[in-house]
Amino acid sequence: MDDENERAARAKKGSPFLNTAQAAFYIGLSQRTLDKMRIKGSGPSFRKHGRYVRYHIDELDEWSKGRKTTADTNDGGRS
Numbered sequence: 001m002d003d004e005n006e007r008a009a010r011a012k013k014g015s016p017f018l019n020t021a022q023a024a025f026y027i028g029l030s031q032r033t034l035d036k037m038r039i040k041g042s043g044p045s046f047r048k049h050g051r052y053v054r055y056h057i058d059e060l061d062e063w064s065k066g067r068k069t070t071a072d073t074n075d076g077g078r079s
Helices: 002-013 020-027 031-040 057-065
Strands: 047-049 052-056
Touching: 020 031, 020 052, 020 057, 052 057
Parallel strands: none
Antiparallel strands: 047 052
């Protein structure tokens, strides 16, 4: 049994898939914010592996790149 657990741990170590908590930390958001974005459909792409939500690191990076703004287009709501 320990051999199976060790093998699974080694396989997961190199996995490009992150759970919601890991993905939120990776992109600098709270887990709750990422949950809300997933429900609204405004967040990064995700996958369902059974009942588990997983985010691929490459898709998180792509989503983040698409949110890039410049100082001219993002005045923080100030006039």
